[in-house]
Amino acid sequence: MLQAITKSPAETMELGKVIGRNLKDGAMVLLDGELGAGKTCLVSGIVKGLGMHAMVTSPTFSLVNQYVVGNLCVLHMDMYRCKTLYDLESTGFFDFWQEGSMFFLIEWYSNIEKFLPSGGMKIGISVVAESERLLTIQNEEVLIGWPAGPGATFPAAGDS
Numbered sequence: 001m002l003q004a005i006t007k008s009p010a011e012t013m014e015l016g017k018v019i020g021r022n023l024k025d026g027a028m029v030l031l032d033g034e035l036g037a038g039k040t041c042l043v044s045g046i047v048k049g050l051g052m053h054a055m056v057t058s059p060t061f062s063l064v065n066q067y068v069v070g071n072l073c074v075l076h077m078d079m080y081r082c083k084t085l086y087d088l089e090s091t092g093f094f095d096f097w098q099e100g101s102m103f104f105l106i107e108w109y110s111n112i113e114k115f116l117p118s119g120g121m122k123i124g125i126s127v128v129a130e131s132e133r134l135l136t137i138q139n140e141e142v143l144i145g146w147p148a149g150p151g152a153t154f155p156a157a158g159d160s
């Protein structure tokens with residue numbers, strides 16, 4: 001398990017970039033945390049870290065936003081209103097699986113966790129103060145090139 005504190009949306013985005021740069025192909029990132037915790041903010045950093053310049057917006061109403069560059073595809077999902085297998089199927093989630101190099105970034109995953117394959121990286125975000133967030137990361141082996149073991153810390157988030 002890894003933990004990090006961020007003190008602004010920009011810091012959360014930077015952390016997202018570091019995660020995005022280190023994600024294994026095909027990774028699923030599962031995000032939890034109250035409304036306004038910063039899940040979408042982190043996702044926008046992850047998408048940048050994956051090398052995309054997409055303008056990330058919340059899929060609150062669309063449920064799924066898809067970002068494609070070449071053969072790289074990111075599905076950004078918001079499952080706040082999804083509760084059943086039927087709800088999940090109707091997002092097209094299972095049909096996307098046939099495609100190539102994919103990353104799944106899923107907000108409010110707990111609602112549909114029992115229908116998901118195991119092995120996703122779980123990130124919980126909690127609100128510590130108005131602009132302070134605690135991020136707790138489990139299953140960090142979904143990352144490559146990450147320092148493992150007790151006491152592991154996040155590498156400094158760079159600008160690239």
Ligand SMILES: Nc1ncnc2c1ncn2[C@@H]1O[C@H](COP(=O)(O)OP(=O)(O)OP(=O)(O)O)[C@@H](O)[C@H]1O
Pocket residue numbers: 006007008009010011012033034035036037038039040041042058078107130131132133
């Ligand atoms: N350290 C921080 N990290 C991320 N967001 C922060 C931080 N401090 C303040 N914020 C603010 O918290 C809000 C986070 O919004 P965001 O849409 O990312 O949350 P969310 O978890 O995706 O919410 P929802 O459940 O509605 O989808 C933004 O208004 C952002 O400016």
Ligand SMILES: [Mg+2]
Pocket residue numbers: 039040041058078107
């Ligand atoms: Mg969101």
